[in-house]
Amino acid sequence: MSKPKIAIIIGTTRDTRFADKPAQWLLENAQKRDDLDFELVDIRDYDLPLFNEVASNLWVPSQDPRVVKWQEKLAEFDGYVFVTAEYNHSVSGSLKNALDQAYKEWNHKPMAAFGYGGVGAARAIEHLRGIAVELQMVPIRNAVHLGGGEFMKVSPLGANGDMSEVDAVLQPSLKAMLDELAWWTDATKAAREKTA
Template identity: 40%
Template sequence: MIRIAIILGSTRPNRNGPQVAQWVLDAASRRGDAEFELIDLREHPLPHLDEPVPPLLGPSVHEHTRAWAERVAPFDGFVIVTPEYNHSAPGVLKNAIDHVFTEWVNKAVGFVSYGVNGGVCAVQQLRLVCGTLGMADVSPEVALSLHTDFENHAHFAPGDHHAVTLNKVLDQLISWSAALAPLRRATAETTLINS
């Protein structure tokens, strides 16, 4: 069974992210074609990247990085739930992504964003980052507006059309995660041979 992690990419107090991430998890859990799990970055505090060598050259010398790697490694794909801060993704999310490398390679990723303009600038930047890591980003994305999908910018009340788009994101994410499985197996076998 394909395993998908929903990564909540904000750790701010009074954040809107938990409502959005739970909405994604609830919709995803009604499907029968994959297993879904929520990963909240608040539960995985990482310092600013402090590894002496790039993650590509690993292994990590720090327990916090090894624990993070073990947390994300088992998944075949990811839905990243992100706000937009100053036309970009949150620093805590970028930092979490940067802490590991191999754990992202040959996995699919989809995006659910929120912000004044739907968070689309954050997703544009994340697509570049994820592509560089060897991830396959699916085309559809859910872009939620703080003006129309949140009452008083705080209570999440998405329009019905977002559920349709989310389903398209999940359809492609699961298909691509399955299609990339042979590449992940080949990478794992090469790693075993070289270790």
């Protein structure tokens, strides 16, 4: 039996984004597990327009081929981890738009988050969880927060060090998040298969 697939979604698209650094750290650490398969998915690669469909794809099939390509990619996965910054107490506009471009593909799957910034993107992750509920995802409790002095150790705004400098601080929350994600992935996958 194949292992459940989890997308690690990079949630910002700015040229100067910091997201690549924590996303790569997350992928490398997540791939050490033997119960889930992980893939990095960058919304930057999909050139998504601002949402302009007739309605959500719950009601009407999407027409823009870029949007359909995004939906097809999302459908491959059994769960998601969003790597997110905090923009004005929320997620980036590019991540919100990417979330809005699909509906059915998110349903009945768990989501987790790795946030970074001054307060570890805590407010953005809280907002993301509310969005996830509306998309019928299962937001899990545990998250990874890279904030404050630890963020400044690895950010270009600070010392721009290697992620290894904050590894020990992040590992406990990473383990808790991935353990919980694995449990919910198994539970929701079994339920989706039962009702398919």
